[in-house]
Amino acid sequence: MKSEQNEQALLKGLANNDSKAIETIYKDNFSMVQAFVLNNNGSYDDARDVFQEAMIALYEKAQSESFVLTCQIKTYVYSICRRLWLKKLQQLGRFSNQVDNLDETVPVEEDLEIHEKRNAEFAIMDRAMKSLGEPCKSLLEGYYLKKMGMQELAAEFGYTNADNAKNQKYKCLMRLKKLFFSQYNIGD
Amino acid sequence: MDDIQLLANIESYLAGEMSPTEVAIFEALRKKTPEIDQMVVEHKLFQHQMEDYAATQNIKHTLHVVHAKLLENGDLNEGGELSAKAQVVQLWNRYKRVTAIAASVGGVIALVISGLVAYFSPAVNGNQIQQLSKDIEIIKRNQQYQGSLINEVKSKIPNGVTVISGGSGFLIDAKGFIITNAHVLKGTAAVVVDSKGREYNATIVHIDTKKDLAILKINDGDFTPLKSLPYSIGKSNADLGDEIFTLGYPRNDIVYGVGYLASKTGFNGDSLSYQIQISANPGNSGGPVLNNNGEVIGVLSTRQAQADGVAFAVKSKNIFEFVNEAKENDTTLEHLKIPVHSTMKGTSRKQQISKVADCVYNVKAFSKK
Known part of the structure; x- marks a missing residue:
């Protein structure tokens, strides 16, 4: 079986968005989650969505510096998926009687609350980005997601120099902020 | 100061790219003008949101890529027909060990048989005598x-x-x-x-x-x-x-x-x-x-x-x-x-x-x- 160190290394890889580590975690856990979802009134797509969401939750958790996983990755992923899927079933009004309680689970409610808050924030930002229109969307994505430099962006988007691109970026950023804060309540 | 200039200043202030004198001037401005202070706080929060957004986008992308790759290799099965390549890969992965065992057993048997033949053959082998x-x-x-x-x-x-x-x-x-x-x-x-x-x-x-x-x-x-x-x-x-x-x-x-x-x-x-x-x-x-x-x-x-x-x-x-x-x-x-x-x-x-x-x-x- 995997040693604790091995699991720690995997989580570190996950936090750094390392595809090798993600692949390993994926291989080790996906079929278990898939079987669970399929046995409980779900489809292959549902299984994939649930598993990927759990992976994101684990990723968010792994990123925080104070992070310590007190159980095996398998147990944690299963617990999250189980929680997520049962919730989804409730929302859809589909019920499953045969949910088996035999597998070991850990309490994940708190983690899921944090995850859901981040999900909501993500959705707001996503909506804001999508309603931004081009070329603003691509320009901001290039800068914030792909971490491209101003010089690169200027070349890619056809601005005469980096300063021009920077100016354009700020204009876009201001529009995005406006869109974002119209949805987002700072007080929350 | 127009808005773009202000935004650029706030960004460089938050990123710590300002010189000490500039920081002093900017902080004095912040104290004097509550609107600017508000904007700095707001932008800090926004930047944090943006970082989270970017990180989540990236991990989603990686997950998507990994899923597709594993599906292609046959490590995952989503019920549909496996592609011929995936099937071969999967069969090989599944029966790798069995194949290895079978091969070694075959080898051992071949050795044993040739050993037995060598041991027993003098009695019947007319060529020796x-x-x-x-x-x-x-x-x-x-x-x-x-x-x-x-x-x-x-x-x-x-x-x-x-x-x-x-x-x-x-x-x-x-x-x-x-x-x-x-x-x-x-x-x-x-x-x-x-x-x-x-x-x-x-x-x-x-x-x-x-x-x-x-x-x-x-x-x-x-x-x-x-x-x-x-x-x-x-x-x-x-x-x-x-x-x-x-x-x-x-x-x-x-x-x-x-x-x-x-x-x-x-x-x-x-x-x-x-x-x-x-x-x-x-x-x-x-x-x-x-x-x-x-x-x-x-x-x-x-x-x-x-x-x-x-x-x-x-x-x-x-x-x-x-x-x-x-x-x-x-x-x-x-x-x-x-x-x-x-x-x-x-x-x-x-x-x-x-x-x-x-x-x-x-x-x-x-x-x-």
Whole structure:
């Protein structure tokens, strides 16, 4: 079986968005989650969505510096998926009687609350980005997601120099902020 | 200060790219203008949101890529038909271990079988041991043999028959009884030739393939019985290291060979024969093996194919048993008397050879059509 160190290394890889580590975690856990979802009134797509969401939750958790996983990755992923899927079933009004309680689970409610808050924030930002229109969307994505430099962006988007691109970026950023804060309540 | 300039200043302030003096000026401005302070806080939060957004986007992308890759490799199954490639990969992954085990088991079995074959085969492998008769059909004799074909008119071998096998034989009774190996006589009748080239017709009187012995009787008016035989047939076992010699017909001329008794048992511990160290060739089969006292201790029969000079001789005491059996079956053998006294004791080897040579015959067996 995997040693604790091995699991720690995997989580570190996950936090750094390392595809090798993600692949390993994926291989080790996906079929278990898939079987669970399929046995409980779900489809292959549902299984994939649930598993990927759990992976994101684990990723968010792994990123925080104070992070310590007190159980095996398998147990944690299963617990999250189980929680997520049962919730989804409730929302859809589909019920499953045969949910088996035999597998070991850990309490994940708190983690899921944090995850859901981040999900909501993500959705707001996503909506804001999508309603931004081009070329603003691509320009901001290039800068914030792909971490491209101003010089690169200027070349890619056809601005005469980096300063021009920077100016354009700020204009876009201001529009995005406006869109974002119209949805987002700072007080929350 | 326009909005863009302000935003740029806030970004560089938050990123810590300002010089200390600039920071001082900017912080004074922040204190003086609550709106600007508000904007800084707001932007900090926004930046944090943006980072989270970017990170989540990136991890989602990676997950998507990994999922697609694993699906392609067949590590994941989403119910649909697996692609041919994925199927192969999956089958290989699944049966890798089984295949490896099967291959090693196969290897081990192959080794065991070849080991067993190697262990057990000497008992049945005729190649290891070679009978010293001359399979004339196969070997085709040398020039001498062809010479004898030319003289066929004079030969007593009937016309139209071919000599199947040949070897040596020697008298056990002066009246014309010759003992030889059973494997020498592959045919139904034989012609024997003495050391001076005279041919006599002979019939097979008794044959025993298990003991590998046979008795021929010369039935020929030309044959003049000898007064007595110079050698005796030994009744007791010979001793290791006994010097021995033999006379036989690997060619059409008589050939002398000398050696020693190497073992009291024959091939694979066969207690009916001796192992002797002597140079023997096809045609020596059926020849007598004598010791220094002029006692026949055995009948030269086989040799080991892969070893040089290792030959085997049927023990002479088998001759007595064999003759007794023959006598029971055939009353004409009543008068057959095996010589038990050697007259050659103490004589020189040359004298021994010349005496024994008269009693050793070249046996040519053939089948009557």
